[in-house]
Each structure stands twice: as C-alpha cells, then as structure tokens.
Amino acid sequence: MTIQSGSDLDGRTIGEIAATLPGATAVFRKFKMDFCCHGDADVGDMARQCGVDTSDLAEALDALEKSKTPVPTTPETDELIDHILRYHETHRRELPQLITLARKVETVHAGHPQAPHGLADLLHQMRGELEVHMKKEELILFPAMRRGPRARFDAPIAQMRHDHDDHGEQMRRMETLTGDFTPPAGACRSWQALCTGAAKLAEDLMEHIHLENNILFPRYQGALAS
Ligand SMILES: [Fe+2]
Ligand SMILES: [Fe+2]
Structure with a gap:
C-alpha cells in the first residue's frame, strides 16, 4: 500500500487501512475519525466529512509506512x-x-x-x-x-x-x-x-x-x- 497524496486515499475504506496498516488506528484517532463504527466508509470521503485535510492524513499514513527503516548491514x-x-x-x-x-x-x-x-x-x-x-x-x-x-x-x-x-x-x-x-x-x-x-x-x-x-x-x- 502506498499513500503519498490525498488522492491515494480515494477508493480505500477506513477499515481496510486500520486493519492492514499498523499504527493507522492511532492516526485516525488523532484526526478524530471513527475507524470502528464507520469501517466501510471511503477514507477520503470520511476525511472530508470530518473536516480533515486529506494531504495531512496521507502524509501521516505515509510516515507510518516509512517508519520501518531498514538497518544498514554493518552500522557503526x-x-x-x-x-x-x-x-x-x-x-x-x-x-x-x-x-x-x-x-x-x-x-x-x-x-x-x-x-x-x-x-x-x-x-x-x-x-x-x-x-x-x-x-x-x-x-x-x-x-x-x-x-x-x-x-x-x-x-x-x-x-x-x-x-x-x-x-x-x-x-x-x-x-x-x-x-x-x-x-x-x-x-x-x-x-x-x-x-x-x-x-x-x-x-x-x-x-x-x-x-x-x-x-x-x-x-x-x-x-x-x-
Ligand atoms: Fe532496546
Ligand atoms: Fe534490550
């Protein structure tokens, strides 16, 4: 899953992202988006409904994906x-x-x-x-x-x-x-x-x-x- 811009959120449900991207539930809570009871909602639609800037949301979810930095093989x-x-x-x-x-x-x-x-x-x-x-x-x-x-x-x-x-x-x-x-x-x-x-x-x-x-x-x- 790649989320680099607000438009990447369209067509995905909030529940799908919550269930497959670890840490996403914390992001949704932070943006006050209900990932549990409205799991089937399109995440882009839900964000706009909650007054959330989809670029900010996409940025937060993208940062989660990138947080698994590969470790160098022989680091100092x-x-x-x-x-x-x-x-x-x-x-x-x-x-x-x-x-x-x-x-x-x-x-x-x-x-x-x-x-x-x-x-x-x-x-x-x-x-x-x-x-x-x-x-x-x-x-x-x-x-x-x-x-x-x-x-x-x-x-x-x-x-x-x-x-x-x-x-x-x-x-x-x-x-x-x-x-x-x-x-x-x-x-x-x-x-x-x-x-x-x-x-x-x-x-x-x-x-x-x-x-x-x-x-x-x-x-x-x-x-x-x-
Ligand atoms: Fe440790
Ligand atoms: Fe330790």
Whole structure:
C-alpha cells in the first residue's frame, strides 16, 4: 500500500487501512475519525466529512509506512544505537494504543469463544517491563557503550539478555492469545486492528532484540568479542 497524496486515499475504506496498516488506528484517532463504527466508509470521503485535510492524513499514513527503516548491514555503533532507539520510541507509541484496543475487544466480545482474554493485562505488563528495561539501556548501558568503544560490559549485558528472554516468552503468550495474530471470521475492525497491531509489535520486538543480542552486544562482551 502506498499513500503519498490525498488522492491515494480515494477508493480505500477506513477499515481496510486500520486493519492492514499498523499504527493507522492511532492516526485516525488523532484526526478524530471513527475507524470502528464507520469501517466501510471511503477514507477520503470520511476525511472530508470530518473536516480533515486529506494531504495531512496521507502524509501521516505515509510516515507510518516509512517508519520501518531498514538497518544498514554493518552500522557503526552510534548509528546502530540510534536505530535501536527508534524501536524504543515505536514501542512506547504503539503499546498504549494496543492496550486500549485489547481492553475494548475483550469487553465487547467477552462471550466470544476466541476472545483474547488476558491480552490487555499481558500488554500492560509488557509495557511496564519494557519501559524499565529500555530506561536501563538508554540511561546507563548505551551511553557507556558510546563512550567506551572497546569496553566490556559482560554483567549488564547478561542481565539485558535475560530480560530479552522474558520479553520473548511474553511475545509467545501474545501469539497464543491472539490465535497467531489471526482474528476469527467476521471479526470487527477493532479486533482485526488489534491482531495487526500485535503482530507488528511482535515483529518489531523480535528485530529490536535481534539487533541488540546479535549485533550490538557481542561488540562489548569479552568472551564473544572477536
Ligand atoms: Fe532496546
Ligand atoms: Fe534490550
């Protein structure tokens, strides 16, 4: 999907974009556009109806698509850390929206046999634990790495790797609760958007942890350093 101008929005429904473009629900909320109850509406028509400038909306949705910047193959440490920090920002931006969406789906569809019971609590827990973890990296470990390119940080890195294992475990629970990020047949737009958003969180988190565990951390571990 490419959205580069207001005219690219015409002919697409608001629900289709909410369900297939992770983070789009947050953009629609920001523009006060109802993506849930008016999911079948043409997004261009809906924007004009809500008094939203379609160029501004297209720009916001295009920025979301471009936010998945490919990482350079052999980045310098400063560059790599800057790239990792963009994942921190993304988790912080997307998790609260996902928690709200999960609470809504769990409440509205409480009687549905496939309702993702416990997902909102799990995401809330993940948000709290990730925040503590990311703060440790941002305030202590990463600045120390930037200052000392040949330093060794075996003990703090071991702790970070342990935290990552916990995040991986939570990710698998999230996968189970969402039926492998697949909404049931006939699911509402919110449920579809929840699965799309949870899948993106898992994908981002996996890439984020991979960059730290496999590319950044080995540069600062005595036993693993070449
Ligand atoms: Fe991180
Ligand atoms: Fe980390």
